Amino acid sequence: MANVEITKVRKCFGNVEVLHEISLSIQTGEFVVLVGPSGCGKSTLLRMVAGLDVPTSGTIAIDSEIVNSVPPKLRGVAMVFQNYALYPHMTVRQNLSFGLKLAKIDSFEIKKRVLEASEILGIQSHLDKKPGQLSGGQ
Known part of the structure; x- marks a missing residue:
C-alpha cells in the first residue's frame, strides 16, 4: 500500500479538457471508489495513476515521489474495473x-497470495468455479 497524492491534474485530448485540476489525497490503507457518469x-x-496516460499538467505522487514520467511497470499499480475480464x-x-505465473512467482507463493486475496475478498468458496458459474456480483 502507498500514499497517492494527485495535485491539480488536468488531461486534454486535443482541444477537449476531460479532467480539470483534479486534486485527491489517498492515504495508505484507505479504500477509494471513483463513481460518476460515463x-x-x-x-x-x-x-x-497507473502510468498508461500522462497528465497534461499537474502532478501524481506515489509515496511522495512524483511519478508523472515513471513507466507503468515501475509504479506497482493495478486497477480493477466493474466490468471484469476473466x-x-x-x-x-x-x-x-x-x-503471478507470468511474473514467474514461485508456485507456493502464488498459492499463498491467492488464498490471502480470496480471504480478503470473501470468495474462498468460489475459487474452483469458472466465470460462467458466478453471479454478476461475485
Whole structure:
C-alpha cells in the first residue's frame, strides 16, 4: 500500500479538457471508489495513476515521489474495473494466479497470495468455479 497524492491534474485530448485540476489525497490503507457518469474521467484518472496516460499538467505522487514520467511497470499499480475480464476457461483460482505465473512467482507463493486475496475478498468458496458459474456480483 502507498500514499497517492494527485495535485491539480488536468488531461486534454486535443482541444477537449476531460479532467480539470483534479486534486485527491489517498492515504495508505484507505479504500477509494471513483463513481460518476460515463465519460466523466474516472478511467482516465486511473490510467494516469497507473502510468498508461500522462497528465497534461499537474502532478501524481506515489509515496511522495512524483511519478508523472515513471513507466507503468515501475509504479506497482493495478486497477480493477466493474466490468471484469476473466478467462472463461479458467477457474477463479486460475484467473487470480495467472498474472503471478507470468511474473514467474514461485508456485507456493502464488498459492499463498491467492488464498490471502480470496480471504480478503470473501470468495474462498468460489475459487474452483469458472466465470460462467458466478453471479454478476461475485
